[in-house]
Amino acid sequence: MSIGNSPPDASSTPDAPPSVPSVGRALAQGRLDAGLTVEAISAVTRVRAPIVHAIEGDDFSRCGGDVYARGHIRSLAKAVGLDPAPLIEQYDAEHGGRPAPTPVAPVYDKQKISAEPRRPNWTAAMIAAIVVVVGFVGFTMFDGARGGGGQTVGAQASQSTAPTPVASHPAKPPTAPSAAPSNSPIAAAPGNKVVVKLTADKGKSWVAATNDDGKSLFEGMLGSGQSKTFTDDKRVYLVIGNAGAVDMFVNGKDLGPAGSDGQLVRTDFTPGNPQAG
Numbered sequence: 001m002s003i004g005n006s007p008p009d010a011s012s013t014p015d016a017p018p019s020v021p022s023v024g025r026a027l028a029q030g031r032l033d034a035g036l037t038v039e040a041i042s043a044v045t046r047v048r049a050p051i052v053h054a055i056e057g058d059d060f061s062r063c064g065g066d067v068y069a070r071g072h073i074r075s076l077a078k079a080v081g082l083d084p085a086p087l088i089e090q091y092d093a094e095h096g097g098r099p100a101p102t103p104v105a106p107v108y109d110k111q112k113i114s115a116e117p118r119r120p121n122w123t124a125a126m127i128a129a130i131v132v133v134v135g136f137v138g139f140t141m142f143d144g145a146r147g148g149g150g151q152t153v154g155a156q157a158s159q160s161t162a163p164t165p166v167a168s169h170p171a172k173p174p175t176a177p178s179a180a181p182s183n184s185p186i187a188a189a190p191g192n193k194v195v196v197k198l199t200a201d202k203g204k205s206w207v208a209a210t211n212d213d214g215k216s217l218f219e220g221m222l223g224s225g226q227s228k229t230f231t232d233d234k235r236v237y238l239v240i241g242n243a244g245a246v247d248m249f250v251n252g253k254d255l256g257p258a259g260s261d262g263q264l265v266r267t268d269f270t271p272g273n274p275q276a277g
Contacts, residue, residue: 023073023087023094024058030080031056034206034221035242040264044206044239045075052076066095079206081221194271196236196250198258199227203245210237222246237268250274 021029031041038056042049054062055072063069070088077084198207200222209217212234222228224245230236240246243259253274259265 022058023091024056027076028056030082034080034204035262040241041079043264044208045079047072047075191272193231193233194236194269195231196269197227197229199247200224200245201247205245206241208239235268235270240265
């Protein structure tokens with residue numbers, strides 16, 4: 001028996017909508033799903049480990065401001081395979097949003113000045129008419145003095161012999177040599193280049209690859225079952241998170257797993273050398 005305004009039974013209340021995890025909890029869960037430790041995520045994103053711990057605890061006071069906080073959220077999200085856009089929007093909604101844009105000063109249109117109608121220039125019109133008449137009279141006199149010369153020239157031109165066309169045969173395009181099929185994991189690995197193929201056979205892993213000039217070849221999450229191939233003339237540098245999930249094929253040779261589960265591996269390879277350079 002209910003008395004007064006006693007609350008209804010909990011079993012009769014409708015289910016509450018699921019709560020959205022905070023930005024820090026979403027990043028922490030993504031890191032755990034990727035099999036990375038805080039030290040590993042700090043190494044690949046260059047965000048110091050204490051700041052990573054603070055962000056995962058939803059403490060953004062150590063980031064140094066909203067601009068740096070958004071940058072850290074973007075880097076950590078990409079490293080664990082999450083979309084950074086909704087996380088940054090959630091951060092803005094919880095911390096006051098972005099600053100309002102500065103209004104732009106209005107641009108005033110120039111006054112349109114209508115040109116006065118010009119009066120007709122009768123002098124110029126008369127001069128033009130005189131020139132036309134004089135030219136026509138001169139052409140008539142010159143044509144009469146020449147007589148039938150134009151017909152003679154036309155007759156001689158009609159008697160000229162047209163050149164005989166020469167039949168041309170189109171040259172056959174050279175036949176491209178057919179490439180022989182290869183069963184190697186990396187087909188036809190050249191001897192003067194380094195070719196590295198990574199395959200995430202046992203889970204997903206964060207991978208960063210750069211060439212000898214320091215140019216980034218790839219940086220991001222390698223999903224389970226996905227593969228990436230990198231090529232350079234001199235050297236390929238690799239940073240592999242959760243190395244036990246990744247198999248390496250270097251210059252056509254199977255080197256097996258890149259490391260153990262959860263391990264962060266740094267290595268590099270050169271042309272013709274299947275071992276780390």
